[in-house]
Amino acid sequence: MKFSANLGFLSTSDREEYLKEVGAAAPVFDHNGDVIGAISMWDMTGHNQIENLIQDKSKLLSAAAEISRKFGFDPENG
Numbered sequence: 001m002k003f004s005a006n007l008g009f010l011s012t013s014d015r016e017e018y019l020k021e022v023g024a025a026a027p028v029f030d031h032n033g034d035v036i037g038a039i040s041m042w043d044m045t046g047h048n049q050i051e052n053l054i055q056d057k058s059k060l061l062s063a064a065a066e067i068s069r070k071f072g073f074d075p076e077n078g
Contacts, residue, residue, distance in 0.1 A: 010057050010060070012050055020045065021043070023040055025039065025041075026057075026064035027064060028064050028067045028068050036071065039060065039064050041053060
């Protein structure tokens with residue numbers, strides 16, 4: 001996976017390991033601001049391109065932020 005700060009803490013995989021799979025992941029933070037995990041979305045059918053997943057990045061980032069808040073992370077204070 002490749003990390004891209006300009007995509008808003010989004011990591012992507014564009015057919016790097018397997019020929020048909022594309023995926024995107026976002027980190028989950030704890031109350032100290034440390035990364036404790038990640039959530040991701042994948043297309044393994046070969047029908048989607050990475051650009052399609054990136055278009056839905058706001059949903060993925062929003063879900064990761066919500067999980068992070070449940071672990072006590074305050075995005076305002078990083």
